Amino acid sequence: MITKKTFITLLLLVSANSTFAETPASLVSGYAAEAAKTSPGFTPSAKRGQSLFTNEWGVSQKMPNCTTCHGKNIKAEGKHVVTEKRIAPFSPAANPERFSSAAKVEKWFKRNCTEVVGRECTAAEKADFIQFITQGG
Ligand code: HEC
Numbered sequence: 001m002i003t004k005k006t007f008i009t010l011l012l013l014v015s016a017n018s019t020f021a022e023t024p025a026s027l028v029s030g031y032a033a034e035a036a037k038t039s040p041g042f043t044p045s046a047k048r049g050q051s052l053f054t055n056e057w058g059v060s061q062k063m064p065n066c067t068t069c070h071g072k073n074i075k076a077e078g079k080h081v082v083t084e085k086r087i088a089p090f091s092p093a094a095n096p097e098r099f100s101s102a103a104k105v106e107k108w109f110k111r112n113c114t115e116v117v118g119r120e121c122t123a124a125e126k127a128d129f130i131q132f133i134t135q136g137g
Helices: 004-020 024-038 046-054 102-116 123-136
Strands: none
Touching: 024 102, 024 123, 046 123, 102 123
């Protein structure tokens, strides 16, 4: 028998879950599962993620790659190339708030990939990228 109190506790758990549930690992597996739909057997690669991060895309002169704003050292602060505002370190080891919200991650992948890469990043690239940021750096 579910009491009213249990019910409310469950509701709170469910809503807390949907807002804060993501971890870098859960995001990597989510994107990897998405990528596997079109490339069966897909496995995230920190090495490919690193080249996404450092590749000179040549699309935007002002921001040729991700390190333009995030810096080369993912454990250190970056600086926005246009606004000059500080950007907290990319590595979750240095910044526990990293990769904890799917909505935030999606919003910034969309904006930054479009500007730097010239198109949206694929699910495979996102899985590789977060794998690199959390394990390869
Ligand atoms: C013009 C500056 C700029 C460039 C270039 C840039 N970013 Fe960002 N990025 C930001 C800012 C600002 C934020 C939001 C502030 C924060 O999360 O610290 C952000 C946040 C993110 C996040 C969200 C992380 C989280 O914790 O949820 C991801 C993912 C991301 N960027 C990926 C990339 C990738 C991939 C590239 C290269 C293709 C890139 N960024 C290039 C400025 C930039």
